[in-house]
Amino acid sequence: MTSPDHKPTASQPPVPTVKDRIYRSPMGLAGGVLLLAVVAWLGFDALIKGHGRTPWLALATMILVIPPVVAFTLRPAVFANEDRLRIRNPYRVITVPWGEVEALRSGFTNEVRTRSGAKYQLWAVPVSLRARKKAERRAASAARRSASDGAGLGSRGLGFGALTARGADSAGPTRAEGDKVMDDLRDLLDRRGEAESAQGGTTIRWAYEVAAPTVAGAVLLVILLATNG
Known part of the structure; x- marks a missing residue:
C-alpha cells in the first residue's frame, strides 16, 4: 500500500530541441x-x-x-545548431561538430576547415564578388556620410544632416548575404567550439x-x- 502522504510525481516535460x-x-x-x-x-x-x-x-x-x-x-543547404554544422552538398552530406571545426574561411568560395585538415565547400552559401563589392561601396559611403553629418551636427545641431545620418543605412545592406551567413556561423563556432556536447568526429554520407x-x-x-x- 502507498502511504497517504505519497503523491505521484508529474512526468518531466521533454527538453525542447533547438531547431537548425x-x-x-x-x-x-x-x-x-x-x-x-x-x-x-x-x-x-x-x-x-x-x-x-x-x-x-x-x-x-x-x-x-x-x-x-x-x-x-x-x-544544397547548410544546417547549423548549437552542437554541429551539417553541410548538404550536391552529392554528400557532411556533419561536423563545432569542436572539430578549425576555421570558416571565405575567399572565392566559402568553406569549413576541420582540425584533421579536411576542407569542405559550402555549396549553399556561394560567394558573389559583385555583391561583396557593392556592399563594400555602401559601407564606405555610409561611413563618409556619418563623418560629414557628425561634423555638421557639431556646429549646427540637429538638422538635415541628422536625417541623412539616420537614413544612411536605407540604401542597402553593407554586408553581402554570403558574408553575413559566414558571420553567423563564426559566431556559433566562437560560442560553442569548446562545449562538451559539440565534440566528436566528422561524418560523411554519400x-x-x-x-x-x-x-x-x-x-x-x-x-x-x-x-x-
Missing part, C-alpha cells in the same frame, strides 16, 4: 526551378508528341539531367539517391544510342 538554422541560396533555388521547368516542358512534349524512339530518348535524357539539376540547385538515377539515365541513354538503327 537553415541557409540556402535564393538564386540557386530560382535557377533550379527555372531549369526544371524547361527540362519538363521539352521532355514531356517529346514524350507525348514524339514518334518511334524519340519518347525513349526523351525519357532517358530527363532521367539523366533532372537529378544533377536538383543536386546542384535545390539540394547521396546515392541522387547519383543512382543519374547513372541509370546515362546507361539507358547509351544503350538507346548504341542500338540506334
Whole structure:
C-alpha cells in the first residue's frame, strides 16, 4: 500500500530541441526551378508528341539531367545548431561538430576547415564578388556620410544632416548575404567550439539517391544510342 502522504510525481516535460538554422541560396533555388521547368516542358512534349524512339530518348535524357539539376540547385543547404554544422552538398552530406571545426574561411568560395585538415565547400552559401563589392561601396559611403553629418551636427545641431545620418543605412545592406551567413556561423563556432556536447568526429554520407538515377539515365541513354538503327 502507498502511504497517504505519497503523491505521484508529474512526468518531466521533454527538453525542447533547438531547431537548425537553415541557409540556402535564393538564386540557386530560382535557377533550379527555372531549369526544371524547361527540362519538363521539352521532355514531356517529346514524350507525348514524339514518334518511334524519340519518347525513349526523351525519357532517358530527363532521367539523366533532372537529378544533377536538383543536386546542384535545390539540394544544397547548410544546417547549423548549437552542437554541429551539417553541410548538404550536391552529392554528400557532411556533419561536423563545432569542436572539430578549425576555421570558416571565405575567399572565392566559402568553406569549413576541420582540425584533421579536411576542407569542405559550402555549396549553399556561394560567394558573389559583385555583391561583396557593392556592399563594400555602401559601407564606405555610409561611413563618409556619418563623418560629414557628425561634423555638421557639431556646429549646427540637429538638422538635415541628422536625417541623412539616420537614413544612411536605407540604401542597402553593407554586408553581402554570403558574408553575413559566414558571420553567423563564426559566431556559433566562437560560442560553442569548446562545449562538451559539440565534440566528436566528422561524418560523411554519400547521396546515392541522387547519383543512382543519374547513372541509370546515362546507361539507358547509351544503350538507346548504341542500338540506334
